[in-house]
Amino acid sequence: MLTEITMFRTSVAGQIATLTLSSPPVNALSDAWISGLSREIARIEARDDWKVLHLRSDQKVFCAGADLKEMRVRFEAADGPDRTYAYVASIQRLYARIEALPQVTLAEIGGAALGGGFELALACDLRIAAAEAKLGLPEVQLGLIPGGGGTQRLTRLVGRGLANRLILGAEAVDGVTAERLGLVQWAFPRAELADRVIEIASRIAALPSAALAAAERCMASAAVPGRGGYGDELELTREFQTDAETRQRVSAFIAGARV
Template structure:
């Protein structure tokens, strides 16, 4: 496994737990942390033992409180563009990782932290979590995908309100508007995320991967094209051992033993 300074990593029964570990900076994302996340996902993509990923933050205060402003303050336009493109590439890799990625949001998820959570497939929030895109308060726009993923998750009008005002919302409001999937007790947050990951891991791994690809692909095309893509992945399932096992197990009234093939 990689030698990383700003992340902690554990592998637990098929689940990879990634913890952003810069508590003195409220886990703010600097360039080194983004590069480490990118490199770690590259390694995990080749690890067949990993069936799901959970991302959380170190400490009780923050998931990721944003990008590291100390690195950003003196950037030029060219440097700012490159910085945004780096983060976007990392978050795109997370979004398109072939296995489910869950965000266990344990505190502040602001700016780049909210954008990191939105790049994950499923967001589970602590009752203490706070979300927001406050970049306009700093005289900038979101640059890590916030203007694109937020309206896709909560709708154009609500997204514009949060983006224009920079307001911060709590976990209850984030759940109400569809930004998070579930709220958990703070002390049980990671366990709740593991429970959901384990439920997913009981299903056909190839089918889950193809479901993720179909949803991601469909969001970027018209309905007819999205349905055509769905038909393709639906057909691919019938060439897998998992489909044979899943349907045979159903008919034999037993639990399937999927192999991810």
């Protein structure tokens, strides 16, 4: 099944929802783009036939960040600070919604992912980059900050020291370096990227959805002081003892069958 709305295409097959960013030339983060992506995420959320959200682009870049025309209008407007606040807040809400999805989210970064584009990828659970891609948060070179969640998610992901290097130095790195630094989990030559992404997404989509969601919940607890992630592990482990799919898989594993 294929649905299409302006700037985005979504297809669902094999428990994988593929959301393609398709707003030429660079998937710029305009007000309309942010609203459209929010609506598309809501449509996908309402479905129950997917376990993995595969976020990709059909442009030369993944997402290059803010729409420059709208940025100029906000910058020159008398109420520019308030407009900019509302704009960045809308990005934060959208990315927080993606981050909070109980399903697995995977960003395929085939080209540049800079500024708000890289912040979008950081909101996903998994990131797979082309070796030739460019990734970074260069906002400080304009006298700005990565306000769409970049300072928070990148610091949690790689630690303060490396976040300092990348954000304070306005440094962009290629996909190979991004994998080495822990910004992405995999990097492949661009010619191999699409096939490798499908392999990884399909492997995850074959796993039990309840266990995937529970693992995500426990890992999210690790980032919240006092949340009690160990307690979450205990309670969820108890719940899975009576889960039908878990019991079937464990029984097959004990019997020596491949799960």
